[in-house]
Amino acid sequence: MGYHTSxxxxxxxxxxxxxxxxxxxxxxxIVLLLSGYAxxxxxxxxLIIYLWAAxxxxxxxxxxxxxxxxxxxxxxxxxPDEKQELCAQFGRKEKRILFFGIGLLLAGLGYVKYFNFFAxxxxxxxxxxxxDLQMGTGSLILPIGISFYTLQAIGYMTDVYWNKAEVSQxxxxxxxxxxxxxxxxxxxxxxYSQTADQLWTGQPVNVNDLSRGTVRILWGLFKKLxxxxxxxxxxxxxxxxxxxxxxxxxxxxxxxxxxxxxxEFSGCMDIVAGSAILFGVSLPxxxxxxxxxxxxxxxxxxxxxxxxxxxxxxxxxxxxxxxxVKKWIRISRKHLSVNTSRLGVLLLTLFPVWLCNGLWHGAxxxxxxxxxxxxxxxFLEGALEPVYERVLKKHxxxxxxxxxxxxxxxxxWCIICTGELFFRADGxxxxxxxxxxxxxxxxxxxxxxxxLLNFGLDKADYxxxxxxxxxxxAVEFIKExxxxxxxxxxxxxxPVRWAAYYALILAVVIFGAYxxxxxxxxxxYAGF
Amino acid sequence: MERLMCILNELDDTIPWETExxxxxxxxxxxxxxxxxISEMENEFDIEISAEEIRPENLNSVRKMRxxxxxxxx
Numbered sequence: 001m002g003y004h005t006s007x008x009x010x011x012x013x014x015x016x017x018x019x020x021x022x023x024x025x026x027x028x029x030i031v032l033l034l035s036g037y038a039x040x041x042x043x044x045x046x047l048i049i050y051l052w053a054a055x056x057x058x059x060x061x062x063x064x065x066x067x068x069x070x071x072x073x074x075x076x077x078x079x080p081d082e083k084q085e086l087c088a089q090f091g092r093k094e095k096r097i098l099f100f101g102i103g104l105l106l107a108g109l110g111y112v113k114y115f116n117f118f119a120x121x122x123x124x125x126x127x128x129x130x131x132d133l134q135m136g137t138g139s140l141i142l143p144i145g146i147s148f149y150t151l152q153a154i155g156y157m158t159d160v161y162w163n164k165a166e167v168s169q170x171x172x173x174x175x176x177x178x179x180x181x182x183x184x185x186x187x188x189x190x191x192y193s194q195t196a197d198q199l200w201t202g203q204p205v206n207v208n209d210l211s212r213g214t215v216r217i218l219w220g221l222f223k224k225l226x227x228x229x230x231x232x233x234x235x236x237x238x239x240x241x242x243x244x245x246x247x248x249x250x251x252x253x254x255x256x257x258x259x260x261x262x263x264e265f266s267g268c269m270d271i272v273a274g275s276a277i278l279f280g281v282s283l284p285x286x287x288x289x290x291x292x293x294x295x296x297x298x299x300x301x302x303x304x305x306x307x308x309x310x311x312x313x314x315x316x317x318x319x320x321x322x323x324x325v326k327k328w329i330r331i332s333r334k335h336l337s338v339n340t341s342r343l344g345v346l347l348l349t350l351f352p353v354w355l356c357n358g359l360w361h362g363a364x365x366x367x368x369x370x371x372x373x374x375x376x377x378x379f380l381e382g383a384l385e386p387v388y389e390r391v392l393k394k395h396x397x398x399x400x401x402x403x404x405x406x407x408x409x410x411x412x413w414c415i416i417c418t419g420e421l422f423f424r425a426d427g428x429x430x431x432x433x434x435x436x437x438x439x440x441x442x443x444x445x446x447x448x449x450x451x452l453l454n455f456g457l458d459k460a461d462y463x464x465x466x467x468x469x470x471x472x473x474a475v476e477f478i479k480e481x482x483x484x485x486x487x488x489x490x491x492x493x494x495p496v497r498w499a500a501y502y503a504l505i506l507a508v509v510i511f512g513a514y515x516x517x518x519x520x521x522x523x524x525y526a527g528f
Numbered sequence: 529m530e531r532l533m534c535i536l537n538e539l540d541d542t543i544p545w546e547t548e549x550x551x552x553x554x555x556x557x558x559x560x561x562x563x564x565x566i567s568e569m570e571n572e573f574d575i576e577i578s579a580e581e582i583r584p585e586n587l588n589s590v591r592k593m594r595x596x597x598x599x600x601x602x
Binding site for chain 1: 563564566567571577578583
């Protein structure tokens, strides 16, 4: 039951909303929690046990941390002269509790998500090395949302450890924070302070939220059904038979997949955010006009924002202030140039973040490559920044001049589409093969000589995709440039507003990719 | 706290440090500038800044940075 399906939109969501409103405010959290569990049960059945286990581990760890902190504070009050020793002693204990909690959660995630990958590679190693040993592999099914709620849980426990979040003394509040049904399948990955209290309040449903939420859901459906699900047909045709295609068709498939992924993931996030708004809950945004990014670093500040924020807060910064990095900075400042020191910091801090980012997407070499691809690009961007600055100054080029900005955006598109080609390809080797085939017999005329009509899409489909993309691009342009109208359709005059509502509904109903010739496409990020 | 202003201007002299109130929230300071700033602050003020201190409440403005430094200096 994906968020775009009629079962979710016409049955599950309205039913939960009605029950939620009928129940007294103090008990509404129970409705949300049980709905979350029903949602997970319908998809993952008994694998819901992973969510329950994660909830218990998170709750216990956070409460234990808070309790240890209280004892420390009392001990310091009683013996102020021994403050430093007591802080160090209790600090070590708190760290052990935190690491134990994180370790348990990562063990669960590691087992279901990475065990088979690890075993397969170990077996390959044993075979190559001539060692007579075999690790058994099993058919492990990934529980829905585990990659998302595990990160949320780790974030919450770490925030309690860092005194950034109030500890929840109620198991139900922790459970709801991790099991809110609109979020559980694809995020956004929120921090405890962003959503826990809102969910717990049980705010009554009101007309304003109903209208805001519905419009947001419709906008998401438009992106998913009109654009993404159509492009899926072309993308699947090329990627599934990659050996038959080369040149411009492979390049077009890479671009089409990039657009499909964005329309699908951001569309799903719109449906998720819209669903949450119906219950008076505001979730953090996951996208901010990513195709206006001027470089890869900028792109990752605009794409899957909550994942980037998570890695920055809980991996990048802790690594940046860790012993080895500090030691490097100290030594390199004494003996090397500032730039060399900076390069070392870039290497040491970016590598773990992008290795984790790649692995988070899945236990496949292509995802590790995807992470390493951005590691290399971001490293080069950081390393070449001083050279870049000098060139700009020497040639008096204004950084914000339109032609220059446009070229930078175009370059970023190339980087993004190449990355997504490897991301979508069915394995790293196939990705390399497709990338190389892009430069073979590249004939642009294949884009308009009718070749594209052999992939299951007709002219009307391409027109729907093109117009759909134009509409999304126009909305994103208005938002990016903060032009009149950027405050949203609901702030416009009545005729404009209703014309837009009708257009949106009609576009989804008439131009949505369903019925004969189309198939329902599963959400891509739900697989992570 | 002139030393802090020296560090900040050395890091980037195009940012109006004294007037900006949302250095992190508005993404004026990116992650790398934050690391370099933290490293310089530790060196200059003989303090230890842990990962938990790297948050907007401590780095969004010069005033907040000063407060954090004074607190960590004890």
